[in-house]
Amino acid sequence: MTDRPEDLTEHDAGAGSPTTDDPDQVSFLGGADEAPAPAPAGDGYRVLARKYRPQTFGELVGQEALVRTLTNAFATGRIAHAFILTGVRGVGKTTTARIVAKCLNAANGPTVDFDPADEQCVAIAEDRHVDVIEIDAASHTGVDNIREILDSVRYRPVVGRYKVYIVDEVHMLSRSAFNALLKTLEEPPEHVKFIFATTEVRKVPVTVLSRCQRFDLRRLEPEALRAHLSDVAQQEGIALDDGALRLIARAADGSARDGLSLLDQAIALASGGAVEEAQVRAMLGLADAGQAFDLFDALMRGEPRAALDLLRAMYDYGADPVVVLQDLLELTHWLTRLKFVPDATDGPAASAAEAARGQEMAEKLGVPALTRAWQMLLKGLTEVQGAPSPIHAAEMVLIRLCHAAELPPPADLVRQLRDGTTAPAPQPAVPPPAPDLGPPAAQAMDGGAPVTSHVAPQPVPAQEPQALAGAAEPQSFRALVALFEERRELGLANHLRHNVHLVAFEPGRLELRLTAPAPRDLPNQVLERLRAWCGAHWQVLVSSDPEVGEAALAQQECAEEAAHHAALREHPLIREIMDTFPGTTIEAVRPLTPTEPADDEEDLA
Numbered sequence: 001m002t003d004r005p006e007d008l009t010e011h012d013a014g015a016g017s018p019t020t021d022d023p024d025q026v027s028f029l030g031g032a033d034e035a036p037a038p039a040p041a042g043d044g045y046r047v048l049a050r051k052y053r054p055q056t057f058g059e060l061v062g063q064e065a066l067v068r069t070l071t072n073a074f075a076t077g078r079i080a081h082a083f084i085l086t087g088v089r090g091v092g093k094t095t096t097a098r099i100v101a102k103c104l105n106a107a108n109g110p111t112v113d114f115d116p117a118d119e120q121c122v123a124i125a126e127d128r129h130v131d132v133i134e135i136d137a138a139s140h141t142g143v144d145n146i147r148e149i150l151d152s153v154r155y156r157p158v159v160g161r162y163k164v165y166i167v168d169e170v171h172m173l174s175r176s177a178f179n180a181l182l183k184t185l186e187e188p189p190e191h192v193k194f195i196f197a198t199t200e201v202r203k204v205p206v207t208v209l210s211r212c213q214r215f216d217l218r219r220l221e222p223e224a225l226r227a228h229l230s231d232v233a234q235q236e237g238i239a240l241d242d243g244a245l246r247l248i249a250r251a252a253d254g255s256a257r258d259g260l261s262l263l264d265q266a267i268a269l270a271s272g273g274a275v276e277e278a279q280v281r282a283m284l285g286l287a288d289a290g291q292a293f294d295l296f297d298a299l300m301r302g303e304p305r306a307a308l309d310l311l312r313a314m315y316d317y318g319a320d321p322v323v324v325l326q327d328l329l330e331l332t333h334w335l336t337r338l339k340f341v342p343d344a345t346d347g348p349a350a351s352a353a354e355a356a357r358g359q360e361m362a363e364k365l366g367v368p369a370l371t372r373a374w375q376m377l378l379k380g381l382t383e384v385q386g387a388p389s390p391i392h393a394a395e396m397v398l399i400r401l402c403h404a405a406e407l408p409p410p411a412d413l414v415r416q417l418r419d420g421t422t423a424p425a426p427q428p429a430v431p432p433p434a435p436d437l438g439p440p441a442a443q444a445m446d447g448g449a450p451v452t453s454h455v456a457p458q459p460v461p462a463q464e465p466q467a468l469a470g471a472a473e474p475q476s477f478r479a480l481v482a483l484f485e486e487r488r489e490l491g492l493a494n495h496l497r498h499n500v501h502l503v504a505f506e507p508g509r510l511e512l513r514l515t516a517p518a519p520r521d522l523p524n525q526v527l528e529r530l531r532a533w534c535g536a537h538w539q540v541l542v543s544s545d546p547e548v549g550e551a552a553l554a555q556q557e558c559a560e561e562a563a564h565h566a567a568l569r570e571h572p573l574i575r576e577i578m579d580t581f582p583g584t585t586i587e588a589v590r591p592l593t594p595t596e597p598a599d600d601e602e603d604l605a
Contacts (some may be wrong), residue, residue, distance in 0.1 A: 014054065027372055032246045034285050046263070047260075047261065048236070048263060048264045049256075049257045049260040052232050052235075053095055053101070054099065055102075055121075056099060056102075056112075056116060057070065057071065057099055057112055058078045058094060059222055060227050061092075061094070061220060061225075061256060062218060062219075062220040062221060062224045062225070063096070063217055063377060065295050066217065067440065069215070070112065070417060073112055073322065074103055079104075079193075080212070081192070082188070082193070082213065083097075083194070083212055083213050083214075083215065084099065084170070084195075084201070084213070084214050084215070085197045085198075085200035085215050086214065086216055086217065087217030087218065088199060088254065089199060089253075089255055089257070090256055090259075091167075091218065091254065091255060092217055092325065093198075093199075094166070094569075096485060097161045097166045098166070098269055101129075101132045101164040101166065101193075101195070102114055102116075102118075104161060104164060104193060105122055105124065105131065105132070105160045106118055106120055107119075110161070120159075129159075129164065129410065130158050130159060130160075131160035131164065131289060132160070132166065133149075133163070133164070134166045135165065135167045136167065136168050136169065137167050137168060137169045137170050137171070137172045137173050138168075138172045140209040141173055141174050141177060142174055142176070142177060143174065143176040146173070147180065149165060149182050150180065150181075153192045156191050162191055162193050163192050163193070164192075164193045164194075164195060165192070165194050165195070165561075166590045167195070167196050167197070168197045169198060169199070170197065170198045170208075171199075173272055176205075178205050178208055180209055182208070182211070184570045185212075186211050186213045194212070207523075208330065217256075219253070219255070220248050220252075220255070221254075222250070222254075225249045225259055226245050226246065226255065228256060228259070229249060229263055230245060231246075232263065233263065235479070236267070237403065238274075239273070239274035240266075240274070240275045240580050241274065241277055243277030243280075243481070244266065244276055244277045244279070244354075247281060248262045248263055248280060249406075251284050258444070262423060266283060270284050271526075276600045282318055285290035285500060288340065291310060292327045293331070293357055294344040295311065295328065296328055296332070296542060298310060298402075299328075299373070299398060299402055300361075300365060300369065300373070301405065302402045302405035303402060304398065304402040307398045307399075307402055307546070308398060308399075310396060311394060311398060316393050320390070321383055321384055321391050322385055322390060324347075324394060325377055325380060325397065328373075329374065331358075331372055332374045332377060335365060335370055336362075336367065336371070338358060338359060338362035339367060355410055373404075376404060378399070379399070380396075380397030380400070381399065383396075400553040415447055436449055437526045472537065474507070476505065476508060477505045477510075477553065478553065480496070480510070480530075481496045481497055481553060484496060486524075487529070487533065492522070492525055495517075495518050496526070496553065497552070498516060498517070498552055498554045498555045499517045499518035499552070500513070500515070500552065501514075501515070501548075501550055502523070502549060502553070503548050504539075507540075508538055508539065509538070509539050510530075510538070510540050510543070511540075511541040511542075511550040512540070512542055513543045513545065513546070514542060522546050523542050524540075524541055527539075552587060566588060568589065
């Protein structure tokens with residue numbers, strides 16, 4: 001038996017299926033044979049999102065990879081039995097499903113080159129085709145609903161070539177419903193196709209995903225969306241200026257349906273006349289781009305009064321405080337990108353003057369200030385969204401930003417606290433490179449002859465020895481490690497204590513052997529700190545002889561502590577206590593303070 005519509009009609013006629021021989025019979029494609037009565041005048045308008053819904057793959061915008069894949073599949077006859085379409089709202093998932101159904105059931109199909117005016121295709125587009133069943137999984141979530149599908153798949157299509165089940169928001173099906181569908185989904189009858197659509201593909205069980213061909217529909221690029229909206233406006237005979245078009249495309253966030261809905265609203269606001277940028281800003285509750293630049297400039301200069309006045313003026317004009325902070329976040333991100341990608345054009349600047357102003361602001365602001373503004377705005381946006389009074393919360397966020405603008409960078413604060421200076425120490429434009437231990441060190445590590453490598457001297461800023469001078473010259477390796485701890489260089493002190501073997505030490509000269517956990521630039525960092533704190537006469541050498549060097553300082557301290565505990569256990573008082581309480585151990589020893597009484601010459605704890 002073939003799949004041609006005439007054969008299917010003959011096949012089902014024996015089962016009591018109605019035919020079109022009866023003039024009073026309702027057509028399988030939906031509706032009566034006669035043309036339906038015209039809709040009332042008040043219901044005749046169709047919104048742009050429905051009026052300009054793509055009817056063929058050629059009209060689908062921004063999904064080139066999907067179109068190419070499906071076109072090749074139909075051309076070669078490699079048509080899967082199940083598809084799953086995923087993506088954000090309004091990118092064309094249901095539209096694509098209907099186009100696939102048209103390709104399957106077109107009179108000259110299966111093919112992507114079908115005639116949209118074909119009776120089958122028109123019925124599918126109008127959602128009245130008896131063999132194309134669209135199911136809303138949000139309202140049909142249970143296993144009973146899936147059982148109805150399973151009972152119907154055994155019957156051949158009535159007028160079409162395939163029975164196509166389009167399940168929208170499939171992720172909302174229950175677990176039992178998914179399990180009930182698995183067997184049929186894996187091996188459906190040859191006349192059945194499944195097309196699933198979802199915005200939450202991660203909620204779909206992997207057992208379902210593995211049985212389907214998955215297509216991820218992309219957000220529309222801003223340029224493609226603007227071109228599409230401009231084309232629709234031209235077909236509607238509406239003048240749409242570039243600023244308004246840019247704002248609508250930006251608010252749509254890659255969704256064609258959202259963009260068309262906003263365009264529909266803007267046309268209604270303009271009363272059929274030209275749609276201007278100011279009207280769209282008022283409709284969306286957006287502030288003028290120039291005001292956003294002025295507000296950000298006031299924040300970075302630390303002028304709370306000017307910032308609050310600007311925010312209040314924007315709020316009185318109709319701007320949403322949440323949208324204002326989102327604009328500031330977008331501006332912060334764009335300015336930061338400009339510092340690394342000077343030709344970045346995907347920013348909030350609507351004109352050449354604003355783009356030039358952004359370039360100027362990016363040159364003046366540093367990355368630490370922009371990063372701090374981003375973090376504070378990001379946290380403040382959450383506060384504003386959940387605050388009882390968004391405008392008050394937004395004002396508090398701006399006040400914090402103005403206050404933070406007067407603070408020095410965190411690195412300068414740490415340096416001042418560490419060194420006790422009032423002026424920030426200069427920072428090198430480029431960090432010093434890691435020391436090159438050279439081929440001899442590498443040869444020794446591979447088992448060659450022991451060698452000693454000198455670390456190349458690194459230049460130190462002239463101001464730094466003066467700012468950091470005053471440190472006592474360490475007279476031992478332990479004193480040197482203690483100096484690093486006092487200067488809050490805890491990372492370096494930890495490496496010196498655990499990952500270094502002392503070969504030789506004298507004031508002004510240090511020779512070390514590194515172990516594997518120690519970083520290769522550790523000697524360079526130690527030398528840089530010592531020259532800054534104690535003078536330029538210091539030298540740090542690295543030995544690669546695995547046989548030389550004392551035990552690590554941490555190992556020595558552990559051994560000394562163990563010996564101290566062993567000596568304490570021989571004290572008569574301690575021995576008496578341990579004999580009286582079997583199992584007692586010495587966990588820690590500390591000296592008694594002057595206010596604490598001592599019963600013996602030794603300080604015990």
